[in-house]
Amino acid sequence: MKLPSELLHKIIKIVNFDKTGETSEKLERWTEKDASTIIGEEIETRIITASGNVVKPKDITSICSVCNKADSETGRSDISDILLCRVCQRKFKNPSGKTLIVSPSEEQELDRNFNEWEAFDDKRKQPQ
Numbered sequence: 332m333k334l335p336s337e338l339l340h341k342i343i344k345i346v347n348f349d350k351t352g353e354t355s356e357k358l359e360r361w362t363e364k365d366a367s368t369i370i371g372e373e374i375e376t377r378i379i380t381a382s383g384n385v386v387k388p389k390d391i392t393s394i395c396s397v398c399n400k401a402d403s404e405t406g407r408s409d410i411s412d413i414l415l416c417r418v419c420q421r422k423f424k425n426p427s428g429k430t431l432i433v434s435p436s437e438e439q440e441l442d443r444n445f446n447e448w449e450a451f452d453d454k455r456k457q458p459q
């Protein structure tokens with residue numbers, strides 16, 4: 332008896348990260364076309380990260396605290412320690428020259444504070 336021949340199609344599926352369910356890495360599905368052929372589908376899943384990269388599900392390491400999207404590489408805010416994807420990370424240079432990683436709202440807050448300090452400084456420098 333002749334064995335049926337196998338035809339395997341490889342498919343790559345790009346999906347958004349499913350936080351509630353399981354995102355399977357690879358799925359195989361075989362269907363019998365007829366007595367002599369079995370058709371297989373191998374579906375590999377890829378995830379789009381917050382920063383637009385396409386990675387394997389196992390490479391997802393965290394969910395950003397700001398935009399709530401999955402990412403493969405994250406940083407933490409130097410102020411509040413929350414997780415930030417690459418898109419939501421802001422760099423803020425403080426007066427001593429140190430660069431801090433902060434969230435967009437923390438950046439706004441810092442900007443406002445520093446502007447107030449500078450205004451205060453300017454007032455102080457003016458001759459009486």
Ligand SMILES: [Zn+2]
Pocket residue numbers: 381395396397398399400415416417418419
């Ligand atoms: Zn984000």
